Amino acid sequence: MLNVCDFTFRYPGTVTPALSGITFDIEQGEVLGIVGPVGAGKTSLCMALAGFIPQVTGGSSTGELTVCGLDPREVSNEAMAYRVGMVFEDYTAQLTQPTVLSEVMSPLLNRGVSREESEDRARKLLDTVSLTEQVDKRTWELSGGQQQQVAIATTLAMDPDVIIFDSATGMLDPMGTADVRTLINELAGETTLVIAQNDPDMLIGLTDHVLVLSAGESVAFGPPEQVLRDEDLLDQSAITPPVCLRAARALDLFETPLTAAAFEEAVKSSTLSEVDSEQPATDGDRPGETLVRISDVTYQYPDGTTALSNVDLEVRAGGVHAIIGGNGAGKTTLGKLLVGLLEPMSGRISIDGVDTYEQTASELARTIGIALQNPDERLSERTVESEIAFPLHRHQYERTGLLSKRKHYDNSYIDHRVSCVSELVGLEQELHDRDPTLLPRGQRQLVAIAQALSLDPSVLILDEPTVGLDSAARRRVGRTISRLQEMGKAVILIEHDMDFVCDVADTVTVLDDGSVALAGSTRDVFTKHSQETLSEWWLRLPRAGQLASRIGVDALTLDELVSKLTSIPEVS
Amino acid sequence: MGRVPTLYHEHDTILHRRDPRAKLFVFALLVAFLYIAPTWQWMAALTGIGLCMALVARLSWKWVAGLWLLQVPNILSITAFAASDQLLAGQLPSLSELGFALNIVFAWAAALFVSVSLFSTMRTNEIADGLRGLGVPEVICFTVEYTFLLIYASLNDIFDIADAMRLKGVEMRRRRPIAFLVGIWRLFVPVVITIVRRANTMMAVLQMRGFAAATRRDREIPSKLDVGDAILVGGGLVLVCGALIARFGVTEWQVVRTVFKAALS
Known part of the structure; x- marks a missing residue:
C-alpha cells in the first residue's frame, strides 16, 4: 500500500x-x-x-x-x-x-x-x-x-x-x-x-x-x-525512550519491557521490593503567600453559553498549580480571566492583592504574565531581543500629564532584563538576532515565555506549553518552571499531558464543564481516585503512575517509582 | 467564543423558516427593483417594507441603526448637493426638486434593511444551498461559503492576536484613534504569519476532502417550498411588476407574463 x-x-x-x-x-x-x-x-x-x-x-x-x-x-x-x-x-x-x-x-x-x-x-x-x-x-x-x-x-x-x-x-x-x-x-x-x-x-x-x-x-x-x-x-x-524502558533502566532490570504488563512481569521476576519510605510532605502545603485568589467566578460567552460557574481557586507563591480537564472545560477561558482579557460576570479575581477589575490587561501584565497556546499570536518584532524587550519598552514611561511623563527605568535595565529572562528560559544568546517567527516551534514558545516574564511578574500562566514540543524542549520548559518556583513565583499550568503535570505541579484543579470538579494536591487528586473516576473528568493517571499501580506501588512519577523500589540483596 | 460578529442571527421567525432559494430570489428582485422603481416614493415604500422585515426577523436595532448611520455622511452630502442651488439662493428646495437625491437615499436604506433582513436569517451553508438550488454553478456556491468561513475564522484569529498584543502593552481603544491605528498596524505581522503558515495546510485539506471542482459532485437540494415561500416570492414579484407598470406604462398582463417567464426559466 x-x-x-x-x-x-x-x-x-x-x-x-x-x-x-x-x-x-x-x-x-x-x-x-x-x-x-x-x-x-x-x-x-x-x-x-x-x-x-x-x-x-x-x-x-x-x-x-x-x-x-x-x-x-x-x-x-x-x-x-x-x-x-x-x-x-x-x-x-x-x-x-x-x-x-x-x-x-x-x-x-x-x-x-x-x-x-x-x-x-x-x-x-x-x-x-x-x-x-x-x-x-x-x-x-x-x-x-x-x-x-x-x-x-x-x-x-x-x-x-x-x-x-x-x-x-x-x-x-x-x-x-x-x-x-x-x-x-x-x-x-x-x-x-x-x-x-x-x-x-x-x-x-x-x-x-x-x-x-x-x-x-x-x-x-x-x-x-x-x-x-x-x-x-x-x-x-x-x-526519550518509552517510560517502561526508562523505568526498567533506572531499576537495573535485566528485561527491556515496552508495555505495562511486561514491566509488571519484569518486576515480579526481579528481586525488587517496595521500601518503607516516608510519604513526601503534602505537595499542596507551600508556605508562600497567596498570590492568586479566584472567588466564586462565573463567566458567560456573548452567545449566552456558561463557560465557568462558581469557580474558586488559590495559588501561592512558589507553587505550581495545574488546571486540567477535558477539551472545552473552560481552562483557557480561566487563564484569560486571570490576565484581564475577559471580565467575570460575577465573583472576584485578585492577583497579588489587586482586583483584576481595577486594571487593564496591559497593567496586569506587570503582576501576571501568560504564554498562550499559540506563541505566534504575540510575535510581531523582527528579532528575538526586540520581541522580549517589547513589553519593557511599552512600560518604560508613564504618562503623568498632557505633556509630561515619568521614566520607570532606563535602557540598561531593559537589556539586563532581556539577558536574565533569556537565561532563565534557556534561550541561547546566539538566537537574539534571529527573527522569532522563523524559529522552530519549541524556541518560539520559549521566546513567548521569556516575553511574558520580561516585566518580572509574580505569577506566570503557561497554556499548553508542551504541545508540539519534543522531549528536549519539554525538559527546558520543566526546568524553567523549577527555576521560577525557586524564585518564589507562582506558576499556573494549563495542560493535557498528565505526565508533565505530575512531574511539575504541586496542586491541581480539575475543571469539568466550567465547574470545579476536584481540587487538591497532585498526589491526592491522582492517587485517591480510580481510573474510572478520573476518566469521568476526561483524565488518566500519568504513565509512571499506571506502571506503579500495576505493581501495587504508590507513585506518580518515574523518580518516585524508582525511589520506592529497591533490590533485595542476594544472600550467598 | 461568540465574539466574532456573524451575518446570521439565530432566531425562529417566519422569515428564518423560509426556504433560502425564495429569500435569495427576493434579494434578486430587490436588486431589480432598485433600478426599476420610478420615484422616490416607491423607494420609501420599500424602505418601510424593509423595516417591517427587520422587525419580523428580530434584528438587533443597534446593529441595523449602526449600519444605517454609516450612510449618514453620504445622505447629507447628496442631499446638500442636490439642494445647493436653492440653498445658495436662500430658498428651501421642494421635495420634487430633491427627487433624485431622495431616490438614492431611500434606495440605500431599502437595500440595507431588506438585504440584512434576508441574509441574517440564513446560515452560511443555507445561503450556499440556496444558490445551488437556483442553479448557480457549484464553484460559485462553494466560493461564497468558503469566503464567509475565511472571514469569520480570520476575524477570530485577529481578535486572538489583538488579545495577545494587549498583553504586550498594545492597547487598542477607539477613544484614542492614533494609538488604535498604530495598534492595528502591529497586528499585521502576526496576522500575515498566521495566514501564510496555514495556507499550505488549507489547500491540502480542500484538495483531500474533494472540494476540487473536478472531483466534487453536484449536491441535491431537496425541495421544501411552501405557502409562506410562495407569499414571499409573490409579494416581491407584485412589487417589481407594479414598479415596472408605473415606470414603463406597459399593460399589466405583458409585464406579468414577461416577469413570470423570467422567473420560471
Whole structure:
C-alpha cells in the first residue's frame, strides 16, 4: 500500500533536503509509526504520502513513492481524492465549513452521498469523537482540542484507504487521546494507518512498524519491539525512550519491557521490593503567600453559553498549580480571566492583592504574565531581543500629564532584563538576532515565555506549553518552571499531558464543564481516585503512575517509582 | 467564543423558516427593483417594507441603526448637493426638486434593511444551498461559503492576536484613534504569519476532502417550498411588476407574463 524507495525531497529555495533517502514498505491494513524530534521530517513525510508534496508545497523530489498503487506526484488530484486522509497538527487550518455538522458532512456531500445519509453518518462519527453536543456549534468557536476532534471525524467521513495522523493528539485531553488509540485499533487491519508522533509511548501496542527519523534521514525501520528497545538509537536521535524502558533502566532490570504488563512481569521476576519510605510532605502545603485568589467566578460567552460557574481557586507563591480537564472545560477561558482579557460576570479575581477589575490587561501584565497556546499570536518584532524587550519598552514611561511623563527605568535595565529572562528560559544568546517567527516551534514558545516574564511578574500562566514540543524542549520548559518556583513565583499550568503535570505541579484543579470538579494536591487528586473516576473528568493517571499501580506501588512519577523500589540483596 | 460578529442571527421567525432559494430570489428582485422603481416614493415604500422585515426577523436595532448611520455622511452630502442651488439662493428646495437625491437615499436604506433582513436569517451553508438550488454553478456556491468561513475564522484569529498584543502593552481603544491605528498596524505581522503558515495546510485539506471542482459532485437540494415561500416570492414579484407598470406604462398582463417567464426559466 505504501512503497517508498530512496525518497528525497527539498523545499523550494533550500539546499538541505527535508527528507533524504527514505525507504520503507507498508502492506495494506498495517500501521506505521513515525517518530523523531521536532524538525526530523515527520510532517514532510506525511505530506508526501498524502500527495501534497511537492504538489501543494512546491519543491523537488527524487526516488520512488507509491501510495495505493499510484505515484501521487504523477497522477491528477482527482485520482488521489479520497484515497488518503490526513489529520494535521494545525487544528484551525483544517476548517472548511462554518458548523461542526456541515464540516463532517462535507466530504460525503462532495462524493455525492445524499443529504440525509450524510447527516446520519456525520452524527454517528461525531458521537465517536464525543462531540454530540457540539453539532450546531460554529467551528471557529471551538477549543483547539475540539477542532482537532472535528478534523478526525471529518477524515473518517472520507472513508479513505490510508489515514495519516500527524501529531494529531497533542491538543486532545487524555480520554480523547485514548479514544484515538481505540479508533486506530479498530481501523487497523482494514485501513492502512500512519501515526507520526514526538512521543514513542503512543506507538506501543498500536503499530506494526516504526520508522525513526532524524534530520530528514531514516535511522531505523522495523517492528516497534525491536526499534523502541534500542536505547542508544533513541538517545542519539534525541527521542526519550518509552517510560517502561526508562523505568526498567533506572531499576537495573535485566528485561527491556515496552508495555505495562511486561514491566509488571519484569518486576515480579526481579528481586525488587517496595521500601518503607516516608510519604513526601503534602505537595499542596507551600508556605508562600497567596498570590492568586479566584472567588466564586462565573463567566458567560456573548452567545449566552456558561463557560465557568462558581469557580474558586488559590495559588501561592512558589507553587505550581495545574488546571486540567477535558477539551472545552473552560481552562483557557480561566487563564484569560486571570490576565484581564475577559471580565467575570460575577465573583472576584485578585492577583497579588489587586482586583483584576481595577486594571487593564496591559497593567496586569506587570503582576501576571501568560504564554498562550499559540506563541505566534504575540510575535510581531523582527528579532528575538526586540520581541522580549517589547513589553519593557511599552512600560518604560508613564504618562503623568498632557505633556509630561515619568521614566520607570532606563535602557540598561531593559537589556539586563532581556539577558536574565533569556537565561532563565534557556534561550541561547546566539538566537537574539534571529527573527522569532522563523524559529522552530519549541524556541518560539520559549521566546513567548521569556516575553511574558520580561516585566518580572509574580505569577506566570503557561497554556499548553508542551504541545508540539519534543522531549528536549519539554525538559527546558520543566526546568524553567523549577527555576521560577525557586524564585518564589507562582506558576499556573494549563495542560493535557498528565505526565508533565505530575512531574511539575504541586496542586491541581480539575475543571469539568466550567465547574470545579476536584481540587487538591497532585498526589491526592491522582492517587485517591480510580481510573474510572478520573476518566469521568476526561483524565488518566500519568504513565509512571499506571506502571506503579500495576505493581501495587504508590507513585506518580518515574523518580518516585524508582525511589520506592529497591533490590533485595542476594544472600550467598 | 461568540465574539466574532456573524451575518446570521439565530432566531425562529417566519422569515428564518423560509426556504433560502425564495429569500435569495427576493434579494434578486430587490436588486431589480432598485433600478426599476420610478420615484422616490416607491423607494420609501420599500424602505418601510424593509423595516417591517427587520422587525419580523428580530434584528438587533443597534446593529441595523449602526449600519444605517454609516450612510449618514453620504445622505447629507447628496442631499446638500442636490439642494445647493436653492440653498445658495436662500430658498428651501421642494421635495420634487430633491427627487433624485431622495431616490438614492431611500434606495440605500431599502437595500440595507431588506438585504440584512434576508441574509441574517440564513446560515452560511443555507445561503450556499440556496444558490445551488437556483442553479448557480457549484464553484460559485462553494466560493461564497468558503469566503464567509475565511472571514469569520480570520476575524477570530485577529481578535486572538489583538488579545495577545494587549498583553504586550498594545492597547487598542477607539477613544484614542492614533494609538488604535498604530495598534492595528502591529497586528499585521502576526496576522500575515498566521495566514501564510496555514495556507499550505488549507489547500491540502480542500484538495483531500474533494472540494476540487473536478472531483466534487453536484449536491441535491431537496425541495421544501411552501405557502409562506410562495407569499414571499409573490409579494416581491407584485412589487417589481407594479414598479415596472408605473415606470414603463406597459399593460399589466405583458409585464406579468414577461416577469413570470423570467422567473420560471
